[in-house]
Amino acid sequence: MSIRTPEIECMPREELKKLQSERLCAQVARMYERVECFRNRMDAKGLKPSDIHGVEDLHLVPFSYKSDLRDYYPYGLFAEPLKNIVRVHASSGTTGKRIVVGYTQNDLDMWAECVARMMNGLGIDDTSIVQIAYGYGLFTGGLGAHGGAERVGATVIPISSGNTALQIQTMIDFEATVLCCTPSYAMYLGEEVQKMGVKDQLKLKVGIFGAEPWSEDMRAKIEEALGIKAYDIYGLSEILGPGVSGECEHQCGMHVWEDNFIPEIIDPDTGEVLPMGATGELVFSAITKEGFPILRYRTRDICSLTDEPCKCGRTHIRMRKPSGRTDDMLIIRGVNVFPSQIEEVLLKVSGDQITPNYQIVLDRVNNTDTFDVNVEMSESFFSDDVKSIERLERTITEQLRSMLGISAKVHLVNPKSIVRSEGKAKRVIDNRNGKM
Amino acid sequence: MMFIRQLSVFLENKPGRLCAATDTLAKQGINISALTLADTSEFGILRLLVDQPDRARDVLTESGVVVRISEVIAVAMDDAPGGAGGILHLLSEAGLNVEYMYACVGRLSGKAIMVIRTDDLELAADILHRNGYGDINPAEVYRI
Numbered sequence: 001m002s003i004r005t006p007e008i009e010c011m012p013r014e015e016l017k018k019l020q021s022e023r024l025c026a027q028v029a030r031m032y033e034r035v036e037c038f039r040n041r042m043d044a045k046g047l048k049p050s051d052i053h054g055v056e057d058l059h060l061v062p063f064s065y066k067s068d069l070r071d072y073y074p075y076g077l078f079a080e081p082l083k084n085i086v087r088v089h090a091s092s093g094t095t096g097k098r099i100v101v102g103y104t105q106n107d108l109d110m111w112a113e114c115v116a117r118m119m120n121g122l123g124i125d126d127t128s129i130v131q132i133a134y135g136y137g138l139f140t141g142g143l144g145a146h147g148g149a150e151r152v153g154a155t156v157i158p159i160s161s162g163n164t165a166l167q168i169q170t171m172i173d174f175e176a177t178v179l180c181c182t183p184s185y186a187m188y189l190g191e192e193v194q195k196m197g198v199k200d201q202l203k204l205k206v207g208i209f210g211a212e213p214w215s216e217d218m219r220a221k222i223e224e225a226l227g228i229k230a231y232d233i234y235g236l237s238e239i240l241g242p243g244v245s246g247e248c249e250h251q252c253g254m255h256v257w258e259d260n261f262i263p264e265i266i267d268p269d270t271g272e273v274l275p276m277g278a279t280g281e282l283v284f285s286a287i288t289k290e291g292f293p294i295l296r297y298r299t300r301d302i303c304s305l306t307d308e309p310c311k312c313g314r315t316h317i318r319m320r321k322p323s324g325r326t327d328d329m330l331i332i333r334g335v336n337v338f339p340s341q342i343e344e345v346l347l348k349v350s351g352d353q354i355t356p357n358y359q360i361v362l363d364r365v366n367n368t369d370t371f372d373v374n375v376e377m378s379e380s381f382f383s384d385d386v387k388s389i390e391r392l393e394r395t396i397t398e399q400l401r402s403m404l405g406i407s408a409k410v411h412l413v414n415p416k417s418i419v420r421s422e423g424k425a426k427r428v429i430d431n432r433n434g435k436m
Numbered sequence: 437m438m439f440i441r442q443l444s445v446f447l448e449n450k451p452g453r454l455c456a457a458t459d460t461l462a463k464q465g466i467n468i469s470a471l472t473l474a475d476t477s478e479f480g481i482l483r484l485l486v487d488q489p490d491r492a493r494d495v496l497t498e499s500g501v502v503v504r505i506s507e508v509i510a511v512a513m514d515d516a517p518g519g520a521g522g523i524l525h526l527l528s529e530a531g532l533n534v535e536y537m538y539a540c541v542g543r544l545s546g547k548a549i550m551v552i553r554t555d556d557l558e559l560a561a562d563i564l565h566r567n568g569y570g571d572i573n574p575a576e577v578y579r580i
Contacts, residue, residue: 377446389446
């Protein structure tokens with residue numbers, strides 16, 4: 001276990017605050033000049049960049065929201081011309097349009113550095129062999145972990161997600177010592193390893209898992225099944241991707257890399273900043289990002305922070321695992337899904353065929369999320385014909401897959417059969433709790 | 437006239453759905469004279485002939501399932517080897533496609549009653565008629 005950059009990670013808090021203040025002021029000035037949305041919001045509050053003197057004034061800075069990324073899709077919030085943007089990533093928005101973020105080379109370096117700090121802190125270095133079973137692609141998971149692993153000089157196996165038998169064989173043959181993936185996939189791999197009886201052939205020591213909520217109980221099970229220590233990593237595309245924060249060897253909360261990201265906890269209803277330790281909505285300001293800078297971003301994650309000194313010696317604030325959401329976002333097989341996306345697909349299907357009522361049913365079978373969507377057939381659509389009903393189910397299934405990137409099982413049900421409470425249909429039934 | 441009115445009921449693929457539908461009919465004193473179930477992995481369509489089609493539709497609809505009344509052909513045929521073949525040969529020679537067929541639970545005047553759905557009902561009825569398959573009173577079929 002080593003501290004990669006003690007001068008930063010263990011920086012005295014007073015000094016850290018000074019650094020944050022300088023960076024925040026510079027970011028505010030830069031964004032005011034370059035990002036129209038930000039400038040408009042500052043103007044609406046009657047604020048000029050010169051009104052922000054340091055972190056003590058952060059609460060004055062206007063919030064930003066996920067909907068901004070939709071409204072300024074695709075590049076409207078970038079603060080650099082595309083010639084300086086070397087990569088984009090995307091994830092689901094609340095509706096059909098994806099949200100897009102861009103990175104300059106400096107941003108990618110900073111990202112890799114954040115992940116590398118966590119990795120070095122967990123003993124991962126140039127002697128490690130890191131199997132990355134997060135999806136590679138527009139999703140930030142794969143390439144985010146990849147960048148950090150390369151930066152610490154590890155040997156990277158960029159296997160991406162899926163194909164469990166091959167994952168396990170690769171882990172054994174290539175003597176992987178580190179596994180990066182979603183916790184539910186780690187759990188599944190663990191069970192398969194047990195079934196195959198190959199645990200003693202594994203060289204795994206450490207797992208870094210994120211992109212999904214997981215419990216301490218699940219951590220214990222993964223650690224047991226794979227014979228590793230399992231650590232939590234947090235991130236979101238809007239701020240960076242995985243690596244905004246991560247656990248140290250003490251597994252007691254995720255250190256937020258505060259030289260780059262300032263966390264706040266607010267009351268989601270009033271927007272008021274809550275004192276240290278309180279539970280509320282997590283808000284991040286990315287004070288060093290160039291390509292896609294964002295300040296006071298409302299993550300919708302419910303969380304709390306602590307500034308109590310950590311045994312590891314790092315001074316950076318720790319955040320707890322998010323305990324829920326302030327919006328209706330669902331995480332299904334690691335993918336963010338909003339009920340509104342499903343609504344959008346269904347609204348495109350003719351009203352002669354279905355009613356606007358639907359219900360999402362989530363469960364967990366063999367550590368994999370099941371995802372069923374019940375859709376009410378309209379009274380007039382039903383005929384004596386099996387094929388036309390099957391065709392409609394298939395059409396909806398395909399459109400959902402293309403919107404969400406994951407498959408749902410679609411069931412047409414009788415009109416008015418979806419239970420309504422107080423006249424409003426209950427949209428989501430999530431039976432996954434406690435089935436980690 | 438060979439056309440009779442059949443009820444089609446949409447059933448979600450869950451235990452108890454079929455039972456609930458037949459219970460609804462039983463409670464209203466509605467008798468079933470023929471029944472078949474088409475099923476897929478996701479849902480089923482229950483097709484039936486009953487003695488009171490309109491009332492059956494109303495009570496089933498009220499119970500929360502979708503119901504359609506559609507027309508099918510009823511044909512009386514000899515209850516003997518080759519009885520069904522006689523009809524099917526005529527239809528296939530005319531290029532008609534049988535979507536489904538099923539039989540009534542009882543006989544009518546000593547004959548078996550076959551219920552048939554084809555892609556062109558008028559033509560099918562016409563062909564059968566010209567080949568000596570006589571008219572059936574729908575009311576009698578519903579009461580089998």
